[in-house]
């Protein structure tokens with residue numbers, strides 16, 4: 001490499017305005033990153049009932065909860081895309097594809113939990129990529145505040161839909177245990193599912209305000 005071409009030296013006085021232009025560009029990029037779309041993914045559906053005790057099926061609870069979240073987010077002026085809005089089976093890759101379809105979006109998968117023996121209780125929120133951690137934390141905090149259910153925390157996991165939604169922050173919310181008689185008695189009432197939905201929606205809105 002030889003000495004720098006002299007025309008670069010002549011350009012030096014312009015570096016200040018170039019730097020300003022660069023900062024302005026960065027700010028525009030940050031502004032553009034504020035999301036305006038939420039992809040809601042009610043777990044399971046159709047032949048896939050998810051967790052089930054008697055006639056209490058996770059697929060019904062997840063869809064009802066997601067619909068409530070949808071209404072709340074629309075009131076906040078957000079665009080909401082549902083991976084399913086009725087009782088149909090959607091393969092996991094199609095759900096993740098929906099999570100990757102939109103720019104400036106979030107992906108929130110809604111599930112209810114199950115464990116053998118029925119001792120597990122409470123709510124937890126999962127992320128995979130670090131980009132989902134903050135969103136998971138907001139949703140978990142508001143979900144616990146709104147429902148007073150046991151706080152099982154924010155956790156990292158390898159679930160298909162959040163692993164393969166790579167374009168946007170992606171989380172999976174477990175809204176209580178179908179296998180736990182106390183959790184189940186709560187989640188079977190519309191009043192309690194409304195509170196769960198409020199917690200999730202408030203977490204999303206708080207995340208938006210903070211970013």
Ligand SMILES: [Zn+2]
Pocket residue numbers: 043044050051058111112
């Ligand atoms: Zn599930």
